[in-house]
Amino acid sequence: MDATKKEHSFIVTSSPHVRSGETTSRIMWTVSLSLLPALLMGFYFFGPKAILVTALSIISAVASEYIFEKISGKKAAISDGSSFLTGLLLGMNLPPSVPFYIPVIGSIVAVVITKQLFGGLGFNIFNPALIGRAFVLISWPRAMTTWMAPTAAFVALDAKTTATPLGILKEEGMGHLMEVFGSKINLYTELLLGHSAGSLGEVSAIALIAGGVFLLVRGYITWHIPFSFLGTVALLAWVFGGKAGLFTGDPIIHLLSGGLMLGAFFMATDYVTSPSVRKGQIIFGIGCGAITMLIRLKGGFPEGVMFAILLMNCFSPLIDRSVTRKPFGAIKVNKEQKK
């Protein structure tokens, strides 16, 4: 058999022999890119502090991933961009005024405890960035619930603190919110632009929507989670949101404020920690929406998106397990068996 001794030696791998151009790292970097508008808005409104916080969390996220993989002898895969994205999202989820150790510890918790200890990319149960945020929120609630007021452009560095729109809504009610923002229209525009207190990447609804739509169009995420999430929130806000009784709530405020847009488009959609069968994703989205509104309206926190997503993360293995698909031709088989 001189076949093997031929002048050519060919690559012999199993079919298929052609692959699509899509790669994991390309996905991660594209998602990061689509977050850029919102990030820039954050920088614009909150100035250098915001930049520092974001940079810190990205750097420490990537670094801790690299170090962990070195120590545990895995082949370092920071180039896949997932830890970068985690760091970025964590940064965007923090108040701009937090002390430096918060983004650092948050990132370490996110990447090392939440992701690597569970087996690394693809195996983590919980959304790393959000666990990172929850961890620091519970550890230093004070620092994490003092919000600096948006100071357009890089001027005033001695930023003064205020409450977030949702905070006001919860603690002092609609009336006071109107006092602060003047008219409803004014409020909406401010929320859309992001000229309000909040986490540095969550404030500008319009920029986030732009990014989300971009991802949808390019097929990096599907409509199932974001739409079922947003839809549920809007519905519940309208039905139960109003002080004047049922069906008097204002869905728009709830849609535009807080981390909802960021959560619905970029965090609930995390492939790894959400169900992968589309039917399951709708359940997931509805669950997120319901819990978000439960916490916002009745809970101890003004904002509920983070906890809602984390709670649904707990359930996604269960959902994935119970929502299965019937293979092509399956029903027929059963019929046959009945016969």
Added chain:
Amino acid sequence: MTAKDMISIMFNLTVLYLIGGLILAGVYAKTSPIMYQNELKEKQEALKEVMPRADEMIKLGEWAPHHKHAEYFEGVKGAEKLGYVVQGFGKGYSSYINLFVAVDKDFVVRNVKILHHAETPGLGDEIMNESFTDQFKGKTLDHLVVVKRETDKDIQAITGATISSRAVTEGVREGVRMIMEKMSGEVKE
């Protein structure tokens, strides 16, 4: 099983119950009065704290804020009526906050003491701090409201713990209102 087993089981049980019973009864006899004393002592001390000048506390009655069992007292020094101490409850962040509020005869708050709470350590539990409770001193009913900015007329919320702050204030306010309604009936001169 045989009669013999029966007997031995019987024997076992009786002996054990005897010994066990004796020990437990003994311990109970020893400890229960102490427990009782402890509880009494704590209450008395708390009362004394909120109204130091009083040398006697007369229990006037009971009421049920938030369906909880609460009492209220009158503090007297000799013949002089100093004022009242009311036990109140406020619905906090993760627990009901149980407190004493002392008011003088014209229902101005003199003192507030948190008896028990299970708020978040390092956050909600700062309601225990003097800096917070002292705000109540000298306040009258209409100023027992929480605001979230600098104030001297009203009660300023602890940042990051508005809910707990509110709970305490509400507990105090309800107590004061209750005692006013109760007393303004009789204690009118």
Added chain:
Amino acid sequence: MGLATFKGGIHPPDKKILAANCAIAEAKPPKTVVIPLSQHIGAPCKPLVTIGQEVKKGELIGEPGGFVSSPIHSSVSGKVVALGDFPSATGKMVSSIVIENNFRDEWTTLKDSPDYMGLSADELRGKIKDAGIVGMGGAAFPTNVKLSPPKEKTIDVVLINGAECEPYLTADYRLMLEKPAEIVEGLKILMKVLGVQKGYIGIESNKPDAVARMQEAVKGETGIEVYALEVKYPQGAEKMLIKALLDREVPARGLPMDVGVVVQNVGTSLAVYEAARYGKPLIERVVTVTGEGISTPGNLMVRIGVQISSLIEECGGFKNGVGKVISGGPMMGFAVYSLDVPVTKGTSGILVIPEKDIVHTGDFGPCIRCGRCIDVCPMNLIPSMLSIFSEKGFFEDAREYNLFDCFECGTCAYVCPSKRPIVQLVRLAKSMVKP
């Protein structure tokens, strides 16, 4: 009303243009041919010749080794020079007969029958069997077996599969352009054999001229129709084809005949005609030799048993650095490790991919659960879980996830951003557990 199709599927760039416009050319006669004794699903053949024996072109040299099996004929006239194991496209060694061509092209006497339509179903089936015809669309399943369904199954449609959904390949396309009438005749024969009134021909709409040709050819025929299909891989998979054209779902693990259908590739249909009309055995087929790695792509009429090496020579040899040589299409074909591999009845194409275009899947990433594979799987499976279970050795669980409904079309692996070798893992799992 859009084109007929199925749920799932993908649109890989169809590189058909490379060879689409090359008319089918007769490949130059080979010096020797290596004819494997098992080119079909089912039992291998028993050799009927001995070393040194002279054989004529078309002479029977291997007889069926069982019911699901198919005879084998010499594709040249000449002398048997060797009997033994030779490499095959799948990488296995199979016992084959090597015949040295004497270039005289003497045919054995073929029993042709001008009024073949007059023959009875059984006679026709006999001719098809003796001609050693097997499915030329992929799995090379003995056609006569397909044509003898068990009593309880009533067949009412014959489908001719002209989808040719695999990128690059144009063999079926050229046949439809150049031999439409014969293909239709073949279809009519198949219908007669099965006693069926309806015959459909399904062609992907990226071959409009082929559609037109076939439509012409079926003018006046009763019960035969031509349909254009949406361009989507794996439109040609028979289950998908049947779903698309008849909206019938072949039961999981079932066969087309369970829904009253028999699917045959256009090439098969042609072979059936030639067998019925001229009694010509299946000794040659159209092979598309193509790919960016080959100098002058083309469609060749090739004798069964010709070694790939000579085809590649004939097409001007390799260019810009060979990476892979594939027998079949890029989605389902087999990468060969040696050019000695012979063309068989099931070989629809030889594809040469240059080094630079190879996607190296050696160090594939973890599954990021993006769900792309789930969306495209034509069989509605959850490939991600199949691959993970198989990778971690939980084969039983893989079976719970309908492992055995997977027909290894490779659609999932094509889209996977982590470049996971899903099909390979599926095959591994299939080999580790019973269905």
Added chain:
Amino acid sequence: MDFGKLFELVIAASVINNFVFTRFLGLCIFFGVTKKMDTAVGMSITFTAVMMISAALSWVVFKYIMIPLDITFLKIIIFIGVVAAFVQSADTIMRKVSPGMYFKLGVYLALITTNCIIIAVPLINAGEGYNFIESLAFGLGSGLGFALALIIMASIREKLELADVPRPFRGLPISFITAALIALAFTGFSGLITL
């Protein structure tokens, strides 16, 4: 005792003050039976049932025997006795009545008496001075909450089977960390209902 309050009690007991994630009870079982989904489910069913019934029983005993006799200081002995006796009889009855079910769930009965929730529920009921209905509601809530915890945990651990967790963390440690993260998620419910 209006209905809303009962509902709140059940929700609070099951989700907000979830026994496992906020009161740290029943951990042995929690980590013990959540390796496989079916065991978790079996345990959940058995557990919720036992929980409610023993809550009811011990309430009756407490109200009509211990308080009148003023032997509340024996509550530990008596409650454990009640629970143990009930579980024992349940065991025997099940074995007689439906051996099939016993085969499925019997094993868990054995485990239950060495689980602190089962004794915690009567103690808490007694401490909080709940009335009969409330005690039932509390038992039910606790049971459901525990079932929820078990099932979530089982589904997660089955998924973790496939992950390559660093060696020292395999088994219990990673399970504890998982529990930690679930507990973290559950703090989202804190402040929702205050009892």
Added chain:
Amino acid sequence: MIKQRSNWELIKNGIFGENTIFRMAISLCPSIAVTTGIRNAFYMGIAVIFVQVMVNVSVSAIRKIIHPRIRIPIFMLIIAGWVSVIDMTMAAFARPAYKEIGLYIQLIVAFASIFARAEVFASKNKMTSSAMDGLGMGIGFLVALVLIGFFRELLGKGALWGMPIIHSKPMLIMIMPTGGFFAVGFLMAFFNWIDIRFFGGKGASGV
């Protein structure tokens, strides 16, 4: 347990070999519930030592006369009895701590570990060694709790036994449920690592 071991071995076994929490992974609840500070952890440990020792002693004392048929119930009775004793005693004399960990003291009655030792060891051995075994087990438990408590209080309150140590902002999370699970998880992992690294064990503690 059958082969006789010296008292010292028995105690060592309780602390390391069969450490209730880190090795056997039973009686886990208190390891999280009462470890927000070493003070509570310590009191809990003491209570458990007391109960374990007394139970072992009494069981071994009556092991000869006890009738097999009622062994289990009797054991439970004994455990419950001793638990009540320590419960009332602490309620009376250690009120501040008791207010916080009272429920868990009472729950000792359900600890698998106590019953297991009585059943597996005390009912087969003579009083002294039973006492030692109980002591070992108890101490092992106490050590584990205090260790966990140490980290949680230090990180979570920046204090030890209520005394402030660190004056920067503490990590509240450590004294919350989450922190408890974290602490135990990481300590277990740490001991597994030691086991793997230095004793060539296979780690994977308990379950």
